Amino acid sequence: MALVLFNTFTRKKEEFIPLEPPYVRMYNCGPTVYDTFHIGNARNFVVVDVIRRYLMYKGYKVKFVQNITDIDDKIIARAQQEGASTEEIARRYTEYYFKYINLLGIMPADENPRATEFIPQMIEFVQKLVQKNSAYVVDGDVFFRIKSYPHYGELSGKKLDDLKKGARVDVDPRKEDPLDFALWKSAKPGEPYWESPWGKGRPGWHIECSVMSMAHLGETLDIHSGGIDLIFPHHENERAQSESLTNKQFVRYWLHNGFLNIESQKMSKSLGNILTIDSILEQYDPEVVRYFLISAHYRHPLDYSQTNLREAKSAWQRLVDSTITTDEIIRLLLKDGSIRESDIAQMNETIEQRLSTFRSQFEQAMDDDFNTAEAIAALFNIVGEINTLRENINQQLKNGHSPEPGKVSYLSALNKLLKELIGVLGFRLPEKPTLSSELTDNLIRILVDIRQKARQQKLFEFADMIRSRLNELGIVLEDHPQGTIWKFKQ
């Protein structure tokens, strides 16, 4: 099956063919570490994480690079505001960034280059552009000359004339063209700086990504991603300067995720509706947040609301519950000897067939421009099959028959498949009791046994007390025909 993705550049879905299969060079515009990151940033990080994981699942060898912009105007502004150094600010929010992407279950990038580590390469890059006449120097600033790059505007689909008409910012009169942008900025007094051929200064914000992506991935990237707002001017400028330097295609596939809105409105500082990721993770499990973030197609706008998060929580719960209950039921069946490990391992063609139908439903969805909404639907179809099957086995049990080994092995295989695909989307299921919590498990089982005795003797008040006291501790008991199982309340 061919993987198809929507390329912002062509505005079409295209089959994904990396430059040198099976290698994939992937770059995502990372954070500028001047502040905490918000749920909208999280959407980008999670979406890109899912894309990366799926490419790996498909057998690609992905090298994933995400930069950290640790010097720029906003960091300087923040530092001055707080009377701190830019390094301090950058360090603080870099830590924050790593802490929270880790909590969100985002795989660490293969490389996280920082802008300040690549200043010499940036200077060299700019120098070459000046030599090629693609850039010019004015009073210690260096500007990119967009006239030198005939393809300017192609990525964002903008006409240069329209851009000029729509300009809402005062134009720097030293620019040859209002659309020329800074490659190197001279330092004002009190600002951090690096020595350069043009005097003291710092890199412009677009040059960083070009330099750092090329440093780690070469001159042509397979995938370059970011939020939809980065198309213009950031990615347009990256493309212009990179291709001017190399005369090669900079990016094969441009991917952009849609915005996350708050109550249908864009998040912005001026509206004061920024939701930082830490405030959300205080209320919701990271997996719930991930579920919410990929419950809609990545290119569509997504609306944040408490209702939507609560909905995600219930849906995620259904997924988790199915896997836990199935695990526990199989465990009980093994324990009382009504089924054996060797029975479970038994596969046959019918089972294989059905499993692959479920798997391919998932893959078809993901192959179609990473349609996570549909992929999740595929997951729920598996859940439905599992739960119906379990019900079926319950029925047999109640009728005094021991469960058919074929059914149990199908159940077990479905459960395994479900867990695998949940993992492909980057979700983490609650962990099995570890060695340290084995004691807990054993203690609860003692209580479960005592309650069972009480129920047999119709001491329901006593039995219910055990159940409700455990419930107060966040432990839920469920009585199944195979026996009683326990779970942690979510």
Place this chain on the structure above:
RNA sequence: GGCGACGUAGCCAAGUGGAUUAAGGCGGAGGUCUGCAAAACCUCUAUUCGGCGGUUCGAAUCCGCCCGUCGCCUCCA
């Protein structure tokens, strides 16, 4: 002003010319199971896809107009 996206059940959200009952989830109603629960299962919850026209044998899917929502063009994921 220029460019673009979107409008599918109470809510979230796939589908984008014809197999098909228009996925899946949340919520709700009724039932089954249970000592009671929980979880789960079963049934029901869009003759219809913002509105009006058009193209077509056939449209939620294509075209036009209208209404509504949102975004980019400026730092921004």
